[in-house]
Amino acid sequence: MTNTDTYLHLIGLEVLAILGITMALQSEKAAKRALSRAFLLVLGILLVHFVSHILPDRFAHFVYGTHREYQSLPRQE
Numbered sequence: 001m002t003n004t005d006t007y008l009h010l011i012g013l014e015v016l017a018i019l020g021i022t023m024a025l026q027s028e029k030a031a032k033r034a035l036s037r038a039f040l041l042v043l044g045i046l047l048v049h050f051v052s053h054i055l056p057d058r059f060a061h062f063v064y065g066t067h068r069e070y071q072s073l074p075r076q077e
Contacts, residue, residue, distance in 0.1 A: 012046045 019039040026032045052059055 008049075009046075012042060012049075015042050016046070 016039065019035055019042065023032055023035045023039065026035060
């Protein structure tokens, strides 16, 4: 059985495909601009999500290393 994360990946890729196809078929500049902004937003969210999968330890170290209350905790490396 697949998890929710896999479904979110598939939905994000489908939204990107739909936005890309709709942008290609659209001729009005205002609508094309709005679609391209939505496309870039979804693409950005997927890329950030992808990076959080690839670098979870480094990402967590960066986030928790910037807060003073977490710096005093012993690190497990």
